[in-house]
Every structure is written in C-alpha cells, then in structure tokens.
Amino acid sequence: MLADLKVALVGNPNTGKSTLFNLLTGLNQKIGNFPGITVDKKTGFCKLPSGKSAEIVDLPGTYSLYPKSKDESIVFQVLADKNNSSHPDVIVLVADSTNLRRNLLLFSQVADLGIPMLLALNMADMAKKEGISIDIDKLAQRLGVQVVNISARKGEGLPALKQAIAQITSLATQTSSIDAKSFAPEAVAAIKQKIATDNDYYALQVLHQHEHLAFFTDKEQEEIEAIEIGNGFDTVKLQGEETVARYRHLSKVLSDVVVDTGAKKKFTLTDKIDAILTHKVFGFIIFFFILFFIFNAIFSWSSVPMDMIEGGFAWLTEKGHEHLPAGVLTDLLLDGVVAGLGGIVIFIPQIAILFALISILEDTGYMARVTFMMDKIMRKFGLSGKSVVPMIGGIACAVPSIMSARNIESWKDRIITIMVTPLVSCSARLPVYTLLISLVVPDEKVWGVFNLQGLTLMAMYFISIIAAVLVALVFKFIIKAKERSYFIMELPVYRMPRWNNVLFTMYEKSKTFVLEAGKVIIAISIILWVMSTYGPSKRFEAIDAKYDHIEANSKDTVQLATLERDRAAEKLENSYAGLLGQTIEPMIKPLGYDWKIGIALITSFAAREAFVGTMATIYSVEGAEDDGGETRLRDKIGAAKDPATGLPIFTFATAFSLMLFYAFAMQCMSTVAIVYRETKSWKWPMIQLVYMTAMAYVAALIAYQFLK
Template identity: 65%
Template sequence: MNGDLKIALVGNPNTGKSTLFNVLTGLNQRVGNFPGVTVDKKTGYTRLADGRNAEIIDLPGTYSLYPKSKDESIVFQVLADPNNSAHPDLIIFVADASNLKRNLLLYTQVADLKIPVIIALNMVDLAEKAGTEINVDELSKRLGVQVIPVCARKNANIGKLREALSYASKMPLQLETIEVAALAPGLIGKIQTEFLVDEPYTALQFAHQHETLKFLTPEQSDRIEEIEKEYSFHSTKAQAAETIARYNFINDVLLDTVKFKPEGTKETFSNKIDSVLTHRFWGFLIFFAVLFIIFQAIFAWSEFPMTLIEEAFVWVSEAAHNALPPGPLADLLVDGVLAGLSGVLVFIPQIAILFAFISVLEDTGYMARVTFMMDKIMRKVGLNGKSVVPLIGGLACAVPSIMSARTIENWKDRMITIMVTPLVSCSARLPIYTLLISLVVPDESFGGLINLQGLVLMSMYVLSMVMAVLVAWVIKLLIKSGERGYFIMELPVYRLPRWNNVAFTMYEKVKTFIIEAGKVIIAISVILWVLSSYGPPARMEVLEQKYQTAKVTGVTPSEEVQNLYASEKLENSYAGIIGKTIEPVIKPLGFDWKIGIALITSFAAREVFVGTMATIYSVGTDEAQEESVREKMASAKNPETGQPIFTTAVAFSLMVFYAFAMQCMSTLAIVYRETKSWKWPMIQLAYMTVLAYVSSLVVYHLLK
C-alpha cells in the first residue's frame, strides 16, 4: 500500500505516541530500518477522512532535537533531510496535556524547521483529573497550528484528528517561536547560503550536529567546522541561550492558555502506590510475586489448549498417512514437516500468555518501576538502570533487546549489557523448558495454588537473570573505561491496561513466532528428515540384507524386527553419523547422539530443538501409533540400560545448557551489527558455550 501523504509522529517519550500510532494504523504496520542506520523504523498506513491513504512513521521519542543516543539522533536526520525516504509532508506532534511545558520545548524546535505541524494534545483526561484547564482555541491561536485534544487510549477524538490531517495546509503556518537568527547571525546566514538551507534553525542545527549527520559528506562537515571557527561559534553556549529563549516563549504562551488548580500538599495516587511498589524491600518481594503468578499461569492456563493442539496434530498426521500413498513424499510431509511444526506450534498458548502478561505490565506503568528499582543493583555490577530495559526485554527476544541498548550513552555499560542480555531466558527457550519440565516434574499443586511445574519454570528464569548479573560483574572487572554512566527516566502514571492493546501484542508476537520460527523449522525439518532417512549406500545395503534375513528366518516377531530396523537405520543415517561423532563430547552431560543432533540444528534458533526431537522420534515409527512429541520422548529408552532417556538429571542438565548457551545465529548477527566487529560476538559465543557446558556437567553429576 502506498501513502498519498507521509506523516511523522514526533514527541517526548511516554506521551502516548506509540498508542496513537497503533490506533491510527491498526494491524497495517511493519518494522524495518531507517536508511543507513540500524535504528528501528516503525511504519503503518491509515485512511484519512477524504479517502486518501497516509503513511505514518513513528519516530523515536526524544526530549529535544539535541540527541543523547542513536535513536534520538534519527529525529533531526529525518526532519532535516528532504532526500530521506522517511522525510514527512506533515508532522503530528504528540503532546502530553498533563505535562505541557516540558513537551513544548521539543515542539518549538520542530516548529522552527518549518514542516507543517498538527498538535495531538493527548491525555487530556489525565490533565483534567490533575486540575489542569487548557484553552485549546487560545493555544492553537498562539502557536498558529491546529490543536486536536485526543485520548489515544480511549480512541477519543481520533476521527477529528483524521479530518484535520485530511485538510491540513501544505504550507507551514506555525508562528515564529524565537528569533533563531539572533543566536548566531553571521554563522547561520553563511551556512544557509553555502548549503542552500531554507530555514535558519536547520542551519543552526547543522552547526551543532554536523559531525553526526549522515546526509552531510565529510567535506561538507569540515567546511561547517571552518565556518564555526570563523565566527567563534560555541555550541554549548548557543544551545543554552536557545533553551532560555524557548522557555521564555513557552512561559508566555502557557500564562495565557493554561490554568492550574492548586493541589496543596495532596499526594498523587501514583505516588501513594509507588511508596509500596518501589519500596526497597516490599518492592522486590512484590516483583517476585508477580513473576510467580506469571509462571504459574503459563502452566495452569495453557494445558488445555496445548492438549487440543497436540490431539489435532496427531489426528492430522493419521489422516495424512491414510490419505497419502505410502512412500518418501508421505513420510517427508508427515514425519518431517508436520512433526517438526507440531513440536513448536503446540507452545503457542504459553507464548501468548507470557506476552499478555508482559504487555499488561508495560501498559500499567509497572515495568518502568521495575527498571527504576533495579538501578542500584545494576550499578554495582557495572550496568545502570537503562540496562534493565534490554534485560527485561530479553524475556521476549534478545535481538530487539540488544538493539534497544543503543539508548545507553556509556560505552562500557552498553557493551556489558549487550554481552549478558542473551543469558536472559527468552521466549524461544520457553518451549524447551516446558517440554522437559512436563517430562520429569510431576503436575502437582500445593494448597491448590502453587503448581510445582510453574515453580520450576520460574526458577529457570530467575537463574538466567542471576547469571546475567554475575557475568556482568565479571565483565565489569575486565573492561576498563573512565566514562561514568547515568540514568534519568520519567515514571509514567499508573493506568488500567488497554485490553485491545494487550490482544494486539499477543497477536503480533504469536504471528512473529509462527512465521519466523515456522520458516526455520520447516527448512530444518525437511533437511533433517532427509539426513535421518538416508545414509551412506554401503551401510544401508548391509542393514537391508541383515533385516531381510531376520524377516525370512522369523525367529524374531515381525513388529520387533521392524522397530529394530528403524532404530538401526536412523543410527546409520547421515544424521545418526553426525550425532555419533559429537556424542563423546556431550555424553558427560548425559546427552545421547539424538540430543546431539538437536544441539546442532537448534543453533539456527533455540526453539528448533523441540521440532528436531519431534522429527527424530517420528522417523521410522509405526504409522498406526501416532503420538505427540511429549509422548514419544517420555517413552524413549536408553538401548544400553533400558531406562528412560529423559531422566530428571538429563532434563535439568539440558535445561541449564539451553539457559546459558548462545544457540542463536540471529543474536550473534545482531551483536556483530551493533558492535561493528566479529570480536565481541565470538567472545560471547565462546564464554556462553563454556559456561553452558560446565554448568550442565555439574547439574548432571549432582542429580545423576
């Protein structure tokens, strides 16, 4: 879909910009990268009141056009460069009505770039509750722009905003906020003339930011440096003078347009809650209680839908075997593709529940409090509060979490965060944990509330967090940096979760899980089925002759002969040979060659482990006895001892291995992209592999 109009959403963090983006675009959105950089570009489409389509670009939240991070630097890059593919025809400036003074600083900067602007005055309901009265018409008159009061969370006045977008002027109508040329008269005029820049404020920003602007050549940047020296331009002093001038303008505007009711010494509702939820003792206790509830729910609520999905796949496999003519194609579809997919798609309910809880915690404002609480602990191990965002985000996926570490200004803090984030148990590990826990941990409850399986699952997540903190402390001692990190954040007010947003997040995450994991799983399942079904011709011929003789003699029952033949055929297949080759290395951990194959294939993506197990245990099985992957693994026996393969020791050893091992090509690729070097991903791969191996070895021998 092409947009007839390109609109950028600009605003401070926590103003509801992303909420408004979701309301305007619905499901019609996608994520890419801004040209030339690795910063996320979130775009979507909406239909305006006049029937035109508009492309909406959600620019990163920032408090000022003077950037403090890579994400923030994108805002000016996009707005100042007409050749940028994201450069807008119109800006929706999203302002928090309950905190207008701070928001208007960025507005005045954006307005002076002279791109047409409409202000979406969000959270008007919260402003009214706080006793703030805004004269919207007078504010619109004083600024020279349309001001539309909206409440994005409640979908209020969105129709009026669409109408305003439809009939917005193509010319910038906003009034001058400050006299920009007076800040550096000679320099601004010279840059405007030499670089053909129309607006004085854009020229001034060239002087401030020329070293980081991607659309300027090195020669152009050097020339601006020369002009700065010629006019004795001091960037810090000019920025301070500009900020003072802007706040003088803002104070004049607010004096005529906003009235505040005296609150006296009354404590706000959010502060009352914070006194408990961010308490240095009770706060952590409550956080662990929240985690406990989440992991209890993951097991308790998902069992019924998981059973339905398992039974559905068993039925489909039986139907496919009956409908398709016997042969390699039928085996490939049923034992390869269907078995691989069933092993992963069965965990959709648990993935959905996990992301529903994460979405609720973010929507209510509680996740921001967790970040605040963790700051002191993080500092002791060489991180800061901003590191908590990637670490908690790692519960979903390490890839976007590592990318979000760009907001950390301190290089050392950022590198440590990148190095330890993959240790946090992500959603891709959830299918592995839940499968292995269901095999060896009884489904028992204490007092009708505490589920033992949920308790073990929570312990795996807590273990991963603790290990991430310990490794961060070790890396802090190894990496030297004189730079001091700092952490400033604004705590949003508490709100009820928007259930449509929670549902949308669940849908998006499950869709991503199915599409991204599904593509890899199908590809690997097909390759694995081929490797498991075929082997060196000489070996296969000897095996065929051996079992032909067994069938003729009839000493052994034919069903047993068939099972022995299938087992030996798998062992002598190409997959079996690979597994047997690495078996001596992994045997001390309690793993056999079949698990070894899964360790190799799951390096593409951790969740492939379950699909691999499903495929490996499906090849050569009796078509008349279709079972789920859990049933196949539970009944698997060690041919040497006759005991179950997946004992408590093996299951926990395997879970600990996956908790600490890298086992994810995408994460390695993103670390390389973020650090611009193979040095860091290789160090990461090495230390995580050693940590996983040693930890797994200890756990196996303690529980054996």
C-alpha cells in the same frame, strides 16, 4: 503503496505516540529500518476524510532535538534531510495534556524548522480527570498551528485529527519561539550561505548536529567544522541558553491557557501506589510474586489449548498415514514437516500468555518502576538502570532487546548490556524448558498453592538473570571507559492497560514467533528428515538383509511385532544424521546426552526452539509408537531408552543438564547478527559466542555429574 501525504508522528516518550500510530494504521503497518541504520522504522497507511491516503511514520520518542541516544538522533536526521525517504510533508506532534509545558519544548524546536505541523493533545480524558483545563483555541492562536484534543487509549478525537491532517497546507505558519540567529550570529549566517537555507534554526541545528547528518559529504563536514571553530561555537553552552529561552517563551504562551485546579491531587494515587510498589523491601517481594504469577500462568493457563493442539497434530499425522498413499513424499510431509512444525505450534498458547502479561506490565506503567528500583543494584554490577529494560525485554526476545540498548548513553554500559542480554532466558527457550520440565517435574502443588512446574520454570529464569548479572560484573573490570553513566527516566502515572493493545501484541508476537521460527523449523525439518531417512547405501542394505533374514526365519510373534520398529531405529542410527550425532557423542556423553540429543544441539544452533522440532522429527522417523500406541512427542521422548542400560534417556539429571545448556548457550544466529550490526565489529559477537558456549558446557557438565 504510494501515499498522497507523508505524516511523521513526533513526541516525547510515554505520550501515547505509538498507541496513536496503531490507531491510525490498524493492521496496515510494517517495521523496517531507517536507511543505513539499524533503528526500527514503523510505517503504516490510513485514509483521510478527503479521500487521500497518508503514510504515517512513527519516529523514535525524544525529549529534545538534541539527542542523548542513537534512537533520538534519528528524529533530526529525518526532519533535516528532504531526500530522506521518511522526510514528512506534515508533522503531528503528540503531547501529553497532563504535562504540556515539558512537551512543548520539543514542539517549539520542531516548529522552528518550518515544516507544516499540528499539535495533538493526547490524554485529554486524563487531563480532565486531573482537573487540568486547556484553552485549545487560545493555544492554537499563540502557536500558529491547529490543536486537536485526542485520547488515543479510548480512540477519541481521531476523526478530528484526520480532518486536521487533511486540511493542513504548506502555507501553515507556526510562530517562531526564539531568535535562533542571536545565539551565534556569524556562524549561523555562514552556515545559511553554505547550505543555501533561509531558516535560522535549521542552520543552528546543523552547527550542533552535522556529524550525525550523513547527507553531508566529507568535504562539507570539514567546512562546517571549520565554521564552528572559526566562530568559537560552544555547543553545550548554547544548547543551555536555547533551552532557557524556550521555556521563558513557553511560560508566556501557556499563561492563562492552562488552568490546573487539581495540581495538589494530580499524582496522589500514583504516589500512594509507588510508596508500596517501589518500596526498598516490599517492592522486590511484590516483583517476585508478579514473576511467579507469570510463570505459573504460562503452565496453568496453557495446558488445555496445548493439549488440544498436540492432539490435533497427532490426529493429523495418524489420519495422514491412513489416507495418503504410502511413499517418500507422505513420510516427508507427515514425519518431517508436520512433526517439526507441530513441535512449535503447540507452544503458541504459552508465547501468547507471556507476551500478554509483559504487555500489561508495560501498559500500566509498572515496568518503568522495575527499572527505577533496579538502578542502584545494577550499577554495582557495571550496568545502568536503563540496562534493566533490555534485560527484562530479553525474556521475550534478545534481538529487539539488544537494539533497545541504544538508549543507554554510556558506551561501556551499552556494550556490557549487549554482551549479557542473550543470557536472559527468552521465549525461544520456553518450548525447551516446558517440554523438559513436563517430563521430569511432577505437576503438583507445593503447600497447596504453588505449582511445582511453575516454580521450576521461574527458577530457570532466575538462574539466567543471576548469570547475566555476574557476567556483567566480570565485564565491568575487563572493559575500560572514561565517561561516567547516569540514569534519567520519567515515571508515567499508573493507567489501566489498553486491552486492544494487549490482544494486538499477543497476535503479533505469536504470529512472528510461528512465522520466523516456522521458516527455520520447516527448513531444518526437511533437511533433517532427509538426513535421518537416508544413509550410506551399504549400511542400509546390510540392515535390510539382517531384518529380512530374521523375518523369514523367526517364529517369535513378539519379535516379529517389533521388527519394523527395530529396523527403523537401526536405520536412523546409521543414517547421515545418526552418523553426525555419533561423531559428536564422545564430547556430549559426559553431559548425559546421546547422539539423538547431539543432532538437536547442532540444529538448534540456528534457533533454540528447533530443539523441539528436531526431537519431533527424529522420533517420528525412528518409528513411531510405543507399546501403548502413543503418538505424542512427550510420550515418545519419555519412553526413550538407553540401549546400553535400558534406562530412560531423559532422566532428571539429563533434563536439568539440557535446560542449563540451553539457558547459557548462544544458539541464535539472529542474535549473533544483531550484535554485529549494533557493535559494527565481529569481535563482540565472537567473544559472546565463545564465552556463552563455554558456560553452557561447564554448567551442564556439573549439573549432570552432580545429579545423576
């Protein structure tokens, strides 16, 4: 879709920029990558009052044009390069009305680049509530741009903002805030001539950041470097001088523009809440109970919809076999695709609940407090306080969490965070945990309050987090680095969650889970069904001859009733999948696993959640129903017996051995790929793959041998 106008949203973190983006674009958006880099690029489209369409680009949040992280460096790269596909015609700088002075530092830098822009004062409702009054007409006059009051959370001011975007022209003349040339006259003049620009501040920024600008050739980079050295250009010193000059200018701009009558009361409520939630003792106790509430809710709230989905797929399979013509295609569709997909769709309620509750914690501002609380503890284990964000995000998915580690300034802290984040139990492990817990842990209350299954699930998550922290401690002594890390983070005020945003997150994450996992599951299910249905012809012929002979000569009605099930089971054991499972069975037997579980371990190396789909496919192919006529996956797995001992396959020891294996094993090709992309080396993902697989095997071995 081609748009008439390209609009970039720029702003500090926590100013509501992403909320405004969602409001402007609705569902008409997509996520990709900026050209040549792995930083997320969010784009969408909206209609303007003039009838024109605008492409909206949500640039990463940054406090300044001088980057402190990989994400922040994108902002100037996009604004500096006119040939960049994301380079805007118009900039909307989103500022927090309750902290205008700090937000206008970035505004003044961007304005000096000379790109047409306007200022959107977000959280206008919060500013009014806190006793902050802003004279937007006087502010607009002094800045030389249109200023619009909005409240993205409430959807207020959106028509006025769209109208302002439609009216902006290339003749917009925002006033310059500093004399950029005065900081390094000779160097700026030389760069202006070199790159053919008449913008002093653009030339100054090129001197500061040229190494981040890929559109300069190697020769041009060398020439710019020579100008720097030749003029004694001191980047750190000049950045400090520029910041002081800008704040001096902003003090004049905001004089009698902002009146704060509630300055003393501004953070009173937030401070009172923080005194409890970030307390060095009570804060951690509260966090523990919040986590327990989440895991208890995952089991308790999802049980009814999960039963409905499970029953629906069982009914669909049963009716399919009744009404569709018998044959290979019907078996493939029902016992392969439908069974495999049903094993994933059933977990949508749990995934939706998990993401909804995490979204609420982020929206209210509580997640930022968790990061703050954990900083001192994390540093003892070689991690930064900012490592908490990727690690907590890892509860949802390791891929975006590893990408979010770009915000960590220290190379050592960032590498360690990347290396341990996949250990944190993600949503892909959730189907495995819940299936196994429901098999071996009774659905009972402890002390009349705590759900035993919820406690077990929380224990699995705590085990994974403790493992991640301990492994980080090991890497702290292995990986060497000279630079020291630091932790700077702004704590937002507490706010009510945006329920529309929570619902949108539930929908998007559930859809992504089903579509992304579904592609893998369907592909694996089809391949697995073929491998489970067919085998070496001589073996299958021998099995058919054996059971045909029994059928022809036996008068035992009980034996005849189970004949087809026994035939299917023996064929599965001698199929290509069965032979593959039996090949690795000697290696996994000490862990308590049979060859069927072995097949699931192999298929789930593509994606962990494939375990459930694989088991569903195997038990559908094997035949199906037990004596009670049950067709549901949990019933089939629970009824599975070891042919040698006659005992259940999935005992307490086996289930916990499996959960620990999945807790530690690197069974996610997407994670391997993203670690390679982020580190630009196969060294780190290979180390990760080896150490996590070794941890998984040893932990599962100890658990089974100890519990059996």
